[in-house]
Amino acid sequence: LCSDCGHNLCSSSLAIKPEIIFRYPQKDGNDFEISELGASICFPNGIKICCVKYEMHAKTLKNYSSILTNQNGKRYYMATYHYYYKLPSKEFNTNSDFCNAIDTEIKNCIINNEYIYIPSCICLLSKYPYFNQIDKCLECMRFTLENYNSNPSEIYNLITYFIKSIPIPPIGTKLFFPLPYYSEIISLNQPFYKDVILFEDNPVILLEYLSVEEITIIFRLLLFEQKILIVGNNYDAITQFTYNFTLLLYPLQ
Numbered sequence: 001l002c003s004d005c006g007h008n009l010c011s012s013s014l015a016i017k018p019e020i021i022f023r024y025p026q027k028d029g030n031d032f033e034i035s036e037l038g039a040s041i042c043f044p045n046g047i048k049i050c051c052v053k054y055e056m057h058a059k060t061l062k063n064y065s066s067i068l069t070n071q072n073g074k075r076y077y078m079a080t081y082h083y084y085y086k087l088p089s090k091e092f093n094t095n096s097d098f099c100n101a102i103d104t105e106i107k108n109c110i111i112n113n114e115y116i117y118i119p120s121c122i123c124l125l126s127k128y129p130y131f132n133q134i135d136k137c138l139e140c141m142r143f144t145l146e147n148y149n150s151n152p153s154e155i156y157n158l159i160t161y162f163i164k165s166i167p168i169p170p171i172g173t174k175l176f177f178p179l180p181y182y183s184e185i186i187s188l189n190q191p192f193y194k195d196v197i198l199f200e201d202n203p204v205i206l207l208e209y210l211s212v213e214e215i216t217i218i219f220r221l222l223l224f225e226q227k228i229l230i231v232g233n234n235y236d237a238i239t240q241f242t243y244n245f246t247l248l249l250y251p252l253q
Helices: 038-043 097-101 104-112 131-147 152-164 204-210 212-225 235-252
Strands: 065-069 075-088 114-127 174-177 188-191
Touching: 038 075, 038 114, 065 235, 075 131, 114 131, 131 152, 131 188, 204 212, 204 235, 212 235
Parallel strands: none
Antiparallel strands: 065 075, 075 114, 174 188
């Protein structure tokens, strides 16, 4: 689970409902509404505080991509960057309802350690399936948060750059652009050709998870049943399944 560090002591604690701390834009657009559900998409199983003594023992949290669809069927593409926010224990409210409900051993761990580590997440929503580029933008935002002490003006400048300074390239062309604090030059291709989405992933990736016989069975079910529910704990793999089976179906529309 993306919100669980995996340590026996931490895993036995209560899960906390995630909340949105900051968002841009501040108001919803006409075609999409971001509610408190947005935080649950980043942490589907809630968050659990990691109270290891040393930061090096806090395990890496998993990132993933997903597709969100509004009531009109319009798709938005989301990528997440999960990390631990390092909070001094003395700033944590040990008299809160959460602390009163947890095990004594965990509470003592929170009190006695110098820091606790709170799972946090930055996510970006896009109208275009630029997942690789979005991941690099998220890394850039994380660097800004770490090195500018979450200075709002720096974050706003970075978001403004993403939105206003990087255009969508015309069909058949490629756009190159730099990212602040990132050494590589990022490239963009036009993601649509007519009404088909051009994903960067190759359908061959399905062979990493399924046999040819299993792919054939699922493909046949998609043709006959039209709707398939895919369930799993690996959110990124589920998203890749959805993308690539959609690509396989497109020539038959």
